Amino acid sequence: MTRVELLNARYERSAALAVSGVELVAVGEPHGAAFDDALRKLFLLVRDDMSGLWDDLLGAAKALRWRHATQPQPLQFNPAVQQMSATVAAEASMLRPAVGSEVREALTAVAATAAALAEHDPFLGAALFEAIEESGFLTSVVIGANGAAVAGLTNWLTPFGVAVYSTSQLVREQRLFERAYAVGPPRFMPASLVTAPLTEALSYYVPAWFSDRSIPRSPLADLAEGTPPIKRRDFVIGDTSSPTPTDSEETLPETTLLPAAVWIPPDAPSREPGRDEVAARRVLLSGGYAILLDDGERIRSVDPTQPGGERVTNVDVKSVRPGIYLLLRDGETERLALYDAAIRLMGTQASAVAASQARWKAALQSRFDQYGQAWVLRELSKLGVRRLDRVRAWIEPTLVRPRSHRDFALLLEWLGVPVNATFPLANALNKKRSQASVNIAEQLEDAIGAADLAALERDGHLRFAVQSAGFRGVIATRVLSISPYVEIVLRHDARVLSTDRSATWLE
Amino acid sequence: MSGAAARHDQGGLALSENALEPGTAAQWIGRLVLLGSRIARWSRTHSDQQVVVTVSVPVRDFAAVLIGCGWLMAAPKPVVEPVAEVARSLALETPVRVVTKTKVITDRFRGLDAERGRLRLTTNWLIDRLDAMTVLPCFDAPRSQQLAQPGVINQMAGLAADWAARLASPADDLALIGTLKWLREDISGCLGRGEELEPIANILWPDDPKAATRSTRLFAASRLDDALPLPVDVRAVVLDGATAIKYLRAIETPVVIAVIDRSVADESAAESIVDYRNSRGEPISLEYGIQWQPMHGMEAMAFTVPL
Numbered sequence: 001m002t003r004v005e006l007l008n009a010r011y012e013r014s015a016a017l018a019v020s021g022v023e024l025v026a027v028g029e030p031h032g033a034a035f036d037d038a039l040r041k042l043f044l045l046v047r048d049d050m051s052g053l054w055d056d057l058l059g060a061a062k063a064l065r066w067r068h069a070t071q072p073q074p075l076q077f078n079p080a081v082q083q084m085s086a087t088v089a090a091e092a093s094m095l096r097p098a099v100g101s102e103v104r105e106a107l108t109a110v111a112a113t114a115a116a117l118a119e120h121d122p123f124l125g126a127a128l129f130e131a132i133e134e135s136g137f138l139t140s141v142v143i144g145a146n147g148a149a150v151a152g153l154t155n156w157l158t159p160f161g162v163a164v165y166s167t168s169q170l171v172r173e174q175r176l177f178e179r180a181y182a183v184g185p186p187r188f189m190p191a192s193l194v195t196a197p198l199t200e201a202l203s204y205y206v207p208a209w210f211s212d213r214s215i216p217r218s219p220l221a222d223l224a225e226g227t228p229p230i231k232r233r234d235f236v237i238g239d240t241s242s243p244t245p246t247d248s249e250e251t252l253p254e255t256t257l258l259p260a261a262v263w264i265p266p267d268a269p270s271r272e273p274g275r276d277e278v279a280a281r282r283v284l285l286s287g288g289y290a291i292l293l294d295d296g297e298r299i300r301s302v303d304p305t306q307p308g309g310e311r312v313t314n315v316d317v318k319s320v321r322p323g324i325y326l327l328l329r330d331g332e333t334e335r336l337a338l339y340d341a342a343i344r345l346m347g348t349q350a351s352a353v354a355a356s357q358a359r360w361k362a363a364l365q366s367r368f369d370q371y372g373q374a375w376v377l378r379e380l381s382k383l384g385v386r387r388l389d390r391v392r393a394w395i396e397p398t399l400v401r402p403r404s405h406r407d408f409a410l411l412l413e414w415l416g417v418p419v420n421a422t423f424p425l426a427n428a429l430n431k432k433r434s435q436a437s438v439n440i441a442e443q444l445e446d447a448i449g450a451a452d453l454a455a456l457e458r459d460g461h462l463r464f465a466v467q468s469a470g471f472r473g474v475i476a477t478r479v480l481s482i483s484p485y486v487e488i489v490l491r492h493d494a495r496v497l498s499t500d501r502s503a504t505w506l507e
Numbered sequence: 508m509s510g511a512a513a514r515h516d517q518g519g520l521a522l523s524e525n526a527l528e529p530g531t532a533a534q535w536i537g538r539l540v541l542l543g544s545r546i547a548r549w550s551r552t553h554s555d556q557q558v559v560v561t562v563s564v565p566v567r568d569f570a571a572v573l574i575g576c577g578w579l580m581a582a583p584k585p586v587v588e589p590v591a592e593v594a595r596s597l598a599l600e601t602p603v604r605v606v607t608k609t610k611v612i613t614d615r616f617r618g619l620d621a622e623r624g625r626l627r628l629t630t631n632w633l634i635d636r637l638d639a640m641t642v643l644p645c646f647d648a649p650r651s652q653q654l655a656q657p658g659v660i661n662q663m664a665g666l667a668a669d670w671a672a673r674l675a676s677p678a679d680d681l682a683l684i685g686t687l688k689w690l691r692e693d694i695s696g697c698l699g700r701g702e703e704l705e706p707i708a709n710i711l712w713p714d715d716p717k718a719a720t721r722s723t724r725l726f727a728a729s730r731l732d733d734a735l736p737l738p739v740d741v742r743a744v745v746l747d748g749a750t751a752i753k754y755l756r757a758i759e760t761p762v763v764i765a766v767i768d769r770s771v772a773d774e775s776a777a778e779s780i781v782d783y784r785n786s787r788g789e790p791i792s793l794e795y796g797i798q799w800q801p802m803h804g805m806e807a808m809a810f811t812v813p814l
Binding site (some may be wrong): 002003004005006007008010011012014015018019040111167168190192193195196197218219220221223224225254298303305306307309311312314315316319321323324387403404405434437438441499 | 522523524528530531533536547557561563564565566567568569682686687688689708727728729730732733735736750753757759767768769770771772773774775777778780781784790792793794802803804806810
């Protein structure tokens with residue numbers, strides 16, 4: 001098949017699946033349902049306790065629940081269920097003496113139902129196997145929800161000749177199949193399975209106790225012209241008589257019970273950052289790392305899906321989200337290194353440009369100090385400055401200038417700083433910074449070009465050696481979770497790589 | 508649909524990966540080319556605002572390049588004065604581009620011998636043998652390339668009639684921003700109809716350090732941060748993929764076409780476009796405004812933003 005013929009098949013399959021719709025098979029899973037029910041009850045009892053006491057138990061239990069929903073292979077191919085179930089039991093027994101009777105009962109139920117999961121092969125797996133056997137081992141593909149699920153399902157299914165992929169692997173290899181069996185809840189798997197299918201038909205297999213059965217849509221779907229909603233055909237098989245809900249039980253959205261970081265709101269009341277401070281969010285990273293990320297300059301990232309030479313890029317802080325890989329260096333932050341390099345490249349003008357930059361930034365800072373953020377933004381808005389969301393970031397000493405010429409000119413005029421003197425110096429510095437940035441990007445590309453990116457995708461993080469002055473070491477690491485809360489931190493602490501083990505259950 | 512456009516959408520344009528392979532026809536090919544042409548026509552009468560058109564496709568391959576082809580196929584005829592007239596007005600050493608019967612050349616103007624009808628560049632040329640000449644805004648070194656004859660697509664778009672003028676003064680208002688390696692692979696393909704194919708490079712005339720004529724500028728999305736702001740004569744950009752689309756707010760060209768690859772799990776690109784639309788955009792209808800409709804397998808939306 002030529003590349004163009006393959007493309008035609010992709011367009012045809014996209015169009016066809018939009019018309020035919022997808023199938024959702026919900027399989028009765030009494031042991032899973034009992035565990036889910038016990039976990040929900042416990043969660044409702046303890047969710048207001050922000051002490052962190054429950055994090056380990058809930059972390060382990062949510063991970064076990066997610067594994068049960070996404071890895072239905074027989075237990076002999078799923079040894080982690082045994083370990084996770086034991087961890088849940090151990091955490092529960094540690095907590096039991098410290099709590100009242102109602103919570104104690106809930107803990108006992110969670111431990112007992114977790115133990116049952118480790119004793120019975122899932123029905124979901126049996127139902128899935130039967131379906132694949134019927135439609136043909138060689139014409140079907142099984143899609144795992146994540147790397148761990150793919151590994152587990154592969155051990156079980158490849159002896160039968162069944163292909164098992166993650167969504168991104170399937171896309172990368174561009175193999176066409178008649179039917180895909182996606183194992184896991186549709187909404188929590190990549191939308192591309194539905195919106196850019198490599199298969200003629202698609203069936204999701206989920207345990208019946210999982211309540212959110214919505215099919216993902218493209219983010220454009222609501223606004224775009226020419227997108228009919230994807231139809232879903234539901235089938236329910238097996239024993240789905242779920243435990244009787246208690247009167248007080250409220251419906252918890254599935255997202256609260258998925259493995260996720262627990263973020264505790266900061267004690268300190270919110271305030272504007274002071275002179276040497278920035279507002280930042282904590283970002284948990286693969287490999288047991290974290291950074292405090294402020295909304296300043298773009299941050300270096302690496303995209304393993306791109307070809308060599310174009311993998312290293314800068315992303316806007318707002319685009320940093322779970323799943324992307326940041327490229328961070330040990331010791332000094334990259335922005336500081338870049339700024340220093342740019343100043344050095346200015347040669348004899350170095351001190352003039354440093355003074356000029358300091359002048360307008362100090363003027364902006366003093367407006368903030370004197371009148372507060374709300375007033376500053378209102379005044380700039382009246383003048384027609386467009387990127388009001390960036391004004392606070394413009395104070396950052398290492399951020400050379402606003403990107404828009406117009407915004408920069410309006411700002412300087414408003415600050416009463418001589419535009420004609422300041423503007424060209426900032427531009428010159430910006431050019432040097434770009435030059436330094438390109439040089440560093442090229443060095444990073446060279447280092448990454450020689451690295452094993454499959455290992456990065458599998459492990460979530462990878463260290464690189466960069467043979468260049470100013471680098472001690474570089475790590476590419478996947479963003480696991482970003483705090484919803486903003487903290488005020490010292491500027492020199494922002495973006496510095498630190499260790500943080502709180503993401504253990506997320507990996 | 509206007510005549511020529513309707514014909515190439517329904518007659519079925521074909522693509523091939525390279526000049527050795529036969530073309531494969533499919534409806535999506537023509538539909539994406541048509542999108543580029545339709546936006547080009549629409550933007551000529553709406554120059555006071557930015558239009559952002561988003562199209563999502565199952566996979567990005569060729570989409571940006573085909574839209575780019577459509578844009579250039581709708582390029583207006585350039586205004587080029589007769590060679591003798593241009594030559595009379597030139598100062599010595601002015602950089603020029605000249606189209607002869609067999610070549611496109613860039614060089615410095617070194618004099619005119621009006622009596623003998625000769626133009627001096629690095630070598631001498633009979634003015635009668637020159638089909639077009641234009642002044643270049645900048646120049647680094649003399650270049651020369653073989654003159655490609657217009658193929659099936661350039662003929663279909665009606666560009667063959669002013670071929671020499673178009674090569675001398677190509678439309679240079681388009682930029683493609685994406686993964687350079689992939690864009691260059693797509694550009695090495697051929698577009699055509701039936702058995703007749705034409706190199707896409709002869710429609711787009713992309714950046715090439717050795718070429719004497721150039722239409723389409725290419726930028727690596729991964730290095731765009733260091734390339735912004737874009738040159739002011741760029742009127743349209745095609746943002747090919749998530750990395751490029753994340754720069755949407757920083758791009759101030761009158762026309763932005765974002766190509767979303769739905770096979771990529773990262774949905775933040777589409778979300779950032781929706782955010783931009785909701786915060787600053789005024790929706791317009793593709794069907795009734797731009798007069799283009801997506802086909803099955805594509806999604807599309809458009810909005811304008813005050814410039």
